[in-house]
Amino acid sequence: MGKFKVELDEALCKGRACAICQNACPQEVFAVSDQPTPQGVWPLRVASPEECIGCRRCELFCPELAISVQEAGGREQEARGEGQEGPVVAPDYGGWTTVPSRLSAGVHFLSGNEACAEGALVAGCRFYGGYPITPSSEIMVHMAHRLPEVGGTFVQMEDEIASLCAVIGASWSGIKSMTATSGPGFSLMMESLGYAVMTETPCVIVNVQRAGPSTGQASRPAQGDVMQARWGTHGGPEIITLAPWSVQEMYDLTIRAFNLAERFRVPVIVLADEIVGHLYETLTIEPEIRCFNRARWPQDSPFGTEADDGVPPMPAFGEGARLLVTGSTHDARGIRRTTDPQTQERLVRRLANKLLAHRDEIDDWETHFTADAERLVVAYGSVARSALWAVQEARRRGQRVGLLRLKSLWPFPDEIVTRYAGDCREVVVPEMNLGQVVREVERCTAARVTPLPQTNGEIIDPRRILGYLLEGRWER
Amino acid sequence: MNDKTAAKSSTPLLRARYLRQPTPFCAGCGHGIFINAFLRAADEAGLDFGRTVFVSGIGCGAWVPSPHFLADTLHVIHGRAIAFATGVKLTRPELEVVVISGDGDLTTIGGNHLIHAARRNLPIKVFCLNNWLFGMTGGQVSATTPPGAITATTPSGNPHRSFDLVKLARGAGAPYVARWSVARPRWLRQGIETALREPGFAFVEVLSICPTQYGRANRGQWADKEASLPWAMLSWQETHCISRRKAQKEGAEGKIVVGEWREGEEPWDV
Numbered sequence: 134m135g136k137f138k139v140e141l142d143e144a145l146c147k148g149r150a151c152a153i154c155q156n157a158c159p160q161e162v163f164a165v166s167d168q169p170t171p172q173g174v175w176p177l178r179v180a181s182p183e184e185c186i187g188c189r190r191c192e193l194f195c196p197e198l199a200i201s202v203q204e205a206g207g208r209e210q211e212a213r214g215e216g217q218e219g220p221v222v223a224p225d226y227g228g229w230t231t232v233p234s235r236l237s238a239g240v241h242f243l244s245g246n247e248a249c250a251e252g253a254l255v256a257g258c259r260f261y262g263g264y265p266i267t268p269s270s271e272i273m274v275h276m277a278h279r280l281p282e283v284g285g286t287f288v289q290m291e292d293e294i295a296s297l298c299a300v301i302g303a304s305w306s307g308i309k310s311m312t313a314t315s316g317p318g319f320s321l322m323m324e325s326l327g328y329a330v331m332t333e334t335p336c337v338i339v340n341v342q343r344a345g346p347s348t349g350q351a352s353r354p355a356q357g358d359v360m361q362a363r364w365g366t367h368g369g370p371e372i373i374t375l376a377p378w379s380v381q382e383m384y385d386l387t388i389r390a391f392n393l394a395e396r397f398r399v400p401v402i403v404l405a406d407e408i409v410g411h412l413y414e415t416l417t418i419e420p421e422i423r424c425f426n427r428a429r430w431p432q433d434s435p436f437g438t439e440a441d442d443g444v445p446p447m448p449a450f451g452e453g454a455r456l457l458v459t460g461s462t463h464d465a466r467g468i469r470r471t472t473d474p475q476t477q478e479r480l481v482r483r484l485a486n487k488l489l490a491h492r493d494e495i496d497d498w499e500t501h502f503t504a505d506a507e508r509l510v511v512a513y514g515s516v517a518r519s520a521l522w523a524v525q526e527a528r529r530r531g532q533r534v535g536l537l538r539l540k541s542l543w544p545f546p547d548e549i550v551t552r553y554a555g556d557c558r559e560v561v562v563p564e565m566n567l568g569q570v571v572r573e574v575e576r577c578t579a580a581r582v583t584p585l586p587q588t589n590g591e592i593i594d595p596r597r598i599l600g601y602l603l604e605g606r607w608e609r
Numbered sequence: 610m611n612d613k614t615a616a617k618s619s620t621p622l623l624r625a626r627y628l629r630q631p632t633p634f635c636a637g638c639g640h641g642i643f644i645n646a647f648l649r650a651a652d653e654a655g656l657d658f659g660r661t662v663f664v665s666g667i668g669c670g671a672w673v674p675s676p677h678f679l680a681d682t683l684h685v686i687h688g689r690a691i692a693f694a695t696g697v698k699l700t701r702p703e704l705e706v707v708v709i710s711g712d713g714d715l716t717t718i719g720g721n722h723l724i725h726a727a728r729r730n731l732p733i734k735v736f737c738l739n740n741w742l743f744g745m746t747g748g749q750v751s752a753t754t755p756p757g758a759i760t761a762t763t764p765s766g767n768p769h770r771s772f773d774l775v776k777l778a779r780g781a782g783a784p785y786v787a788r789w790s791v792a793r794p795r796w797l798r799q800g801i802e803t804a805l806r807e808p809g810f811a812f813v814e815v816l817s818i819c820p821t822q823y824g825r826a827n828r829g830q831w832a833d834k835e836a837s838l839p840w841a842m843l844s845w846q847e848t849h850c851i852s853r854r855k856a857q858k859e860g861a862e863g864k865i866v867v868g869e870w871r872e873g874e875e876p877w878d879v
Contacts, residue, residue: 198624259700455681459676
């Protein structure tokens with residue numbers, strides 16, 4: 134018996150292809166075993182422990198922490214469940230609550246971008262990470278001033294990629310978080326958007342759309358990102374997208390976006406456009422709002438539920454949950470299962486089902502004059518303002534025309550469109566792109582569907598829509 | 610973090626206290642030597658794994674904390690670990706935030722976030738496991754591959770120069786920068802402990818080895834033909850690393866300088 138006790142855990146040893154211990158040892162304590170393991174590894178073994186001089190090079194070098202060197206007769210250190218401490222916080226089951234408004238109740242006069250920021254604040258947003266881009270920058274500037282006043286954190290990141298990454302990190306800290314951008318920045322966020330979906334991270338992304346493609350016309354409105362919001366990130370997940378048409382809705386739908394994000398543990402996109410972002414008009418602030426908070430208790434399945442459309446609870450960092458957050462396919466505990474077909478199928482389906490099975494909580498729309506309509510205009514965002522004027526004027530001239538305004542674009546409200554388009558002979562879809570929502574509308578109705586596209590960086594003139602409704606003309 | 614005066618923890622105790630499971634790394638992977646040193650350093654420094662968030666990106670280096678460390682881990686998209694860590698640290702400053710990832714992740718695709726975190730002096734610790742190429746994807750050239758080295762995508766030798774990560778981080782304003790080698794595990798352990806105790810942004814380049822990709826592709830570089838390939842690479846690294854103090858006396862021609870650099874320290878070069 135030598136002065137030191139050398140132990141090597143052969144189950145951990147990766148064998149003679151490594152042999153770092155054997156080479157590091159100045160005394161030839163180690164040798165390769167005579168027999169390979171069933172896995173085909175020829176492990177090292179402690180051949181001559183009596184030669185050990187206690188230099189511990191083997192112990193410090195072993196990449197598997199398979200070797201220990203102790204003074205012979207020294208006291209054993211026992212590991213009894215160390216590092217296994219359970220949760221350190223009380224359960225918080227989250228849910229709906231009522232909070233007082235941050236702005237005084239009554240009528241205010243704000244821009245859409247300012248209203249968006251105020252909506253985020255009252256909804257509980259306490260982290261903003263962003264990067265300047267026209268026409269969304271006023272949201273960031275407003276948050277830079279307002280967040281410190283409510284104990285929140287603002288940071289201007291180095292690009293839009295980093296912005297959404299920081300937002301996701303902050304959300305896992307247990308903080309409601311958001312960013313805002315426009316087309317080019319939105320493109321940069323696509324990879325992280327998918328990460329937020331896969332890791333079920335609540336957050337809000339506001340895209341104040343401008344005319345593209347590419348740099349396009351930075352200060353001009355467009356609606357070219359509707360399909361990107363739904364299909365921009367790879368893997369094709371369901372994405373909730375809301376489309377405000379007024380300053381009031383920049384406020385209201387931002388609050389709703391946070392509530393949906395927290396309710397379903399998803400990223401939610403507010404798809405605004407330059408018109409509603411820069412528009413100044415009045416909005417009415419109620420004394421209090423309804424607000425949803427995520428369920429957060431550190432239990433053992435933060436990434437799965439029994440139901441195939443469930444939303445698991447979301448513990449935060451530092452609460453003892455020892456979270457394994459990963460964008461790789463994972464089981465209910467977050468453990469990677471990157472080659473298991475069942476786990477992949479189950480996860481992808483639940484991520485979609487948790488939204489599709491709760492359409493009644495997501496679908497959002499408004500109708501005007503649809504009761505007796507023979508023709509239906511389907512519009513969203515600022516274009517719906519033009520469409521409403523045109524429908525009113527057409528009615529005045531005896532046309533039986535109605536308006537369906539979509540406030541939620543994704544998941545696409547199929548049943549709503551089918552319901553209102555059902556008895557119409559024509560459905561008309563004006564939009565500031567070459568035709569995106571019109572394709573979805575076509576899926577939902579047997580009626581003739583007419584696209585009214587405009588991509589010149591201008592709001593669609595209401596008289597142009599009226600011209601079509603009265604005379605069937607849509608001139609370039 | 611608390612200072613601990615208790616006896617050094619045994620290897621089995623370290624495994625039980627800090628690790629979920631054995632690693633999947635190749636035999637002789639330098640990243641395992643880093644894990645060994647890191648757990649000893651964390652234990653000595655009293656790093657509470659229950660109050661620590663480990664953030665990592667994509668690649669072999671990113672697998673070091675996740676899923677192995679028994680702590681909160683955030684395993685993110687390629688190159689963006691520091692950006693995610695920024696969101697965590699800014700909102701939960703009381704938690705320790707440690708980024709562990711590779712040279713491809715942190716300095717090739719993700720270099721922008723590294724320099725901006727250094728500029729901001731974000732109080733996180735960043736350990737960059739530099740194995741000189743992209744290991745997991747099959748041994749492609751990275752921003753730290755030495756000129757002339759053979760990789761899967763530089764079959765005639767790397768035509769480009771490589772980053773000096775210490776100078777990169779110092780130039781970006783990092784108040785604490787260090788470089789250590791897995792071939793000198795005692796220095797490495799001590800260096801990690803020092804970095805973990807730093808109050809501000811700390812960047813540590815850890816010279817690792819990748820026998821499977823870099824070692825095989827550049828077999829002619831390793832002098833010790835008798836030893837296993839990992840040991841031949843470690844021997845090369847040990848003889849080619851020179852301490853900062855020694856380099857200042859003798860010059861660092863043909864050597865890799867290891868040591869630590871604090872903000873404002875001269876000389877710049879070594």
